[in-house]
Amino acid sequence: MSNPKRLHPAAVIFNIIQSLKQSIIGLLPIAIVIIRNSNTFYLIIGLLVIIGLIILFSFLSWLRFTYQLEEDQLRIERGILIRKKRTISKHRIQSIDLSQNVIHRIFGLTKVAIETAGNDSSTDAALSAVRMEDGRMLHDELKYKKHVPETGELETEVSDNEQQEQDEAHLPKRTITIQALLITGSTSASFGILIGLFGVAFSQVETLIPDQFYDDATRWLLSLGMQIIIILAIIVLIFLWLLSILYTVIKDWNFTITRYEKELFITRGLLEKKQTTIPLKRIQAVGMKESPIHQLFGFARPYVEIASGEINSSQEVNTIIFPLLRKKEFAAFLSEFLPEYSYRTENLIHPPKKALPYYLWRSINLPLLAVIITGIFFVSYIWIPAIIMLVLGIMGFAVFKSIGYAIDEQQITIQTRTISKDTAIIPHRRIQALQQKQHLLHRKQSLATLDMAILNKGAGRHFVIKELRTADSYSIADWYSYREKV
Amino acid sequence: MREQPNVKIATDAIKAWQLTAHIYALIFLLITIGAIVVYIIFDFLPLWIVFIIAGLTVAEWIITALIIPKLRWRRWRYQVYDQEIYIQHGILIVTRTIVPMIRVQHVDTQQGPVLKKYKLATLEISTAATTHQIPALLEEEAYDLRDQISELARVEQDDV
Numbered sequence: 001m002s003n004p005k006r007l008h009p010a011a012v013i014f015n016i017i018q019s020l021k022q023s024i025i026g027l028l029p030i031a032i033v034i035i036r037n038s039n040t041f042y043l044i045i046g047l048l049v050i051i052g053l054i055i056l057f058s059f060l061s062w063l064r065f066t067y068q069l070e071e072d073q074l075r076i077e078r079g080i081l082i083r084k085k086r087t088i089s090k091h092r093i094q095s096i097d098l099s100q101n102v103i104h105r106i107f108g109l110t111k112v113a114i115e116t117a118g119n120d121s122s123t124d125a126a127l128s129a130v131r132m133e134d135g136r137m138l139h140d141e142l143k144y145k146k147h148v149p150e151t152g153e154l155e156t157e158v159s160d161n162e163q164q165e166q167d168e169a170h171l172p173k174r175t176i177t178i179q180a181l182l183i184t185g186s187t188s189a190s191f192g193i194l195i196g197l198f199g200v201a202f203s204q205v206e207t208l209i210p211d212q213f214y215d216d217a218t219r220w221l222l223s224l225g226m227q228i229i230i231i232l233a234i235i236v237l238i239f240l241w242l243l244s245i246l247y248t249v250i251k252d253w254n255f256t257i258t259r260y261e262k263e264l265f266i267t268r269g270l271l272e273k274k275q276t277t278i279p280l281k282r283i284q285a286v287g288m289k290e291s292p293i294h295q296l297f298g299f300a301r302p303y304v305e306i307a308s309g310e311i312n313s314s315q316e317v318n319t320i321i322f323p324l325l326r327k328k329e330f331a332a333f334l335s336e337f338l339p340e341y342s343y344r345t346e347n348l349i350h351p352p353k354k355a356l357p358y359y360l361w362r363s364i365n366l367p368l369l370a371v372i373i374t375g376i377f378f379v380s381y382i383w384i385p386a387i388i389m390l391v392l393g394i395m396g397f398a399v400f401k402s403i404g405y406a407i408d409e410q411q412i413t414i415q416t417r418t419i420s421k422d423t424a425i426i427p428h429r430r431i432q433a434l435q436q437k438q439h440l441l442h443r444k445q446s447l448a449t450l451d452m453a454i455l456n457k458g459a460g461r462h463f464v465i466k467e468l469r470t471a472d473s474y475s476i477a478d479w480y481s482y483r484e485k486v
Numbered sequence: 487m488r489e490q491p492n493v494k495i496a497t498d499a500i501k502a503w504q505l506t507a508h509i510y511a512l513i514f515l516l517i518t519i520g521a522i523v524v525y526i527i528f529d530f531l532p533l534w535i536v537f538i539i540a541g542l543t544v545a546e547w548i549i550t551a552l553i554i555p556k557l558r559w560r561r562w563r564y565q566v567y568d569q570e571i572y573i574q575h576g577i578l579i580v581t582r583t584i585v586p587m588i589r590v591q592h593v594d595t596q597q598g599p600v601l602k603k604y605k606l607a608t609l610e611i612s613t614a615a616t617t618h619q620i621p622a623l624l625e626e627e628a629y630d631l632r633d634q635i636s637e638l639a640r641v642e643q644d645d646v
Contacts, residue, residue: 432589432616435581435584436581437581437582438581455615481570
């Protein structure tokens with residue numbers, strides 16, 4: 001395969017979709033202005049020109065995009081006017097993931113995403129559409145037939161495909177059950193997000209609905225009476241809830257995690273099939289999240305923090321490695337898939353009682369202000385901020401109760417909470433820096449706040465334990481310190 | 487982390503910070519003058535606002551130029567070990583930081599016009615996730631420290 005190859009022509013479609021996505025935000029205000037002025041003729045002309053240009057450019061960029069597999073490197077050339085050539089050497093490649101969305105699957109294609117070692121996502125590469133067998137071939141070619149062994153490591157890379165497949169059966173592997181998937185969907189936070197989106201969409205549409213119709217509809221709705229409105233609202237909520245279940249089922253369908261020697265491998269998706277490879281080397285911390293609902297039923301979501309700039313990085317900075325587990329299964333899950341980390345929380349050390357006022361103060365200071373203000377100006381409404389203050393106070397107390405740490409030889413376990421409880425296991429060598437903060441009152445009460453920074457997909461993550469006893473804070477610092485212990 | 491680090495930064499740091507504070511105070515002074523001018527010529531501002539602005543200007547100048555630099559200097563300490571860098575700073579909130587040598591990705595020195603006047607420089611230490619500064623070291627010392635740290639940091643960088 002030494003000749004430069006083009007992508008499958010379907011890549012044009014992806015180019016078009018991508019440019020449409022990018023330009024739609026810029027074009028929307030203009031379109032609205034034109035619609036308002038109701039110059040349909042110009043609108044259509046303008047749209048045609050823009051769409052024409054997008055199609056032309058998408059076609060050209062497909063025409064000028066070639067990839068080529070050489071001895072031990074992948075070479076990509078692209079650019080319509082400015083030609084860009086990129087050579088990616090085989091042994092710099094960290095992971096190659098094949099994923100297919102609906103269009104890919106209609107044509108029997110796949111997307112190939114190649115991630116390299118740098119933290120900079122611009123060094124990565126993606127082939128938006130190649131034939132499935134080409135994708136497989138690229139994957140195997142670039143991944144397994146490494147000529148240069150990993151630096152420093154003595155184990156020889158498994159070089160044969162067949163051997164790889166034979167071993168497959170013995171590898172730790174776990175697939176989600178449909179039942180668990182349904183539970184995940186019905187308790188997921190995407191429900192709330194959907195409600196939010198629905199609200200936003202509605203407020204946008206509102207401006208487009210003619211006032212006449214809007215008024216009529218409102219009058220009709222009000223004439224129905226309270227009960228029916230409530231029932232309607234409940235129906236809408238249930239509909240959104242079902243939608244969020246459906247979304248989770250489609251997204252995480254057949255979620256399977258496999259542990260290879262040096263990486264975790266995840267496949268998922270019903271319509272869009274996605275692969276994710278997580279090299280163990282890049283994992284900075286392992287943890288699990290328990291939202292209040294999950295906590296109530298004893299469920300948890302395990303995740304990893306990875307250092308990378310992924311190409312198709314989603315909004316979430318950490319990567320869920322299994323949609324839903326029973327909390328008591330977590331230790332077993334870890335020892336199966338990531339035996340490098342061990343989960344132990346029996347002897348968590350918590351902040352002392354005298355730290356509680358700080359936690360409560362932090363959670364209620366704003367509502368307290370609101371209570372005072374409403375107390376002065378609208379005494380009869382004081383219960384609204386008071387209830388909010390009570391709820392936030394309880395949350396502050398929950399945060400205080402959850403926070404804690406445990407030190408093992410080579411790892412620290414840190415339990416924190418914002419709304420969800422978050423238990424993270426961080427290896428000693430992944431902590432980039434450690435900081436202890438004390439203000440005046442802290443010093444009098446011998447309390448200290450500790451901050452440990454690790455690397456992740458975003459700007460780094462800080463694990464903060466507030467108001468520990470100074471003795472505990474010092475013992476963490478001693479554990480962390482690289483200085484030769486006297 | 488029980489004991490504080492034992493190396494202080496350059497004594498001239500106080501002068502440099504004071505100079506910076508004077509320069510900032512000048513901006514406030516200009517605002518005050520502007521307010522007085524507006525008051526006298528256009529008769530537009532109430533007198534008490536002019537007094538508040540003037541008072542704030544003086545207070546700002548006293549706090550940032552006369553009080554803070556000394557306190558800040560007294561608290562600022564650092565120590566460079568073979569295995570890690572240990573920093574302490576902060577007047578009200580005292581922060582102590584440990585940066586292991588093997589996590590250091592690069593070291594920079596910086597020097598603005600004020601620091602240059604006093605032959606001082608700021609050392610900036612970056613890890614993959616954080617950056618830390620030691621301000622106002624003697625020029626020579628900063629450069630030596632930079633080279634020393636980058637030498638020590640070179641030892642076996644494992645991944646990330």
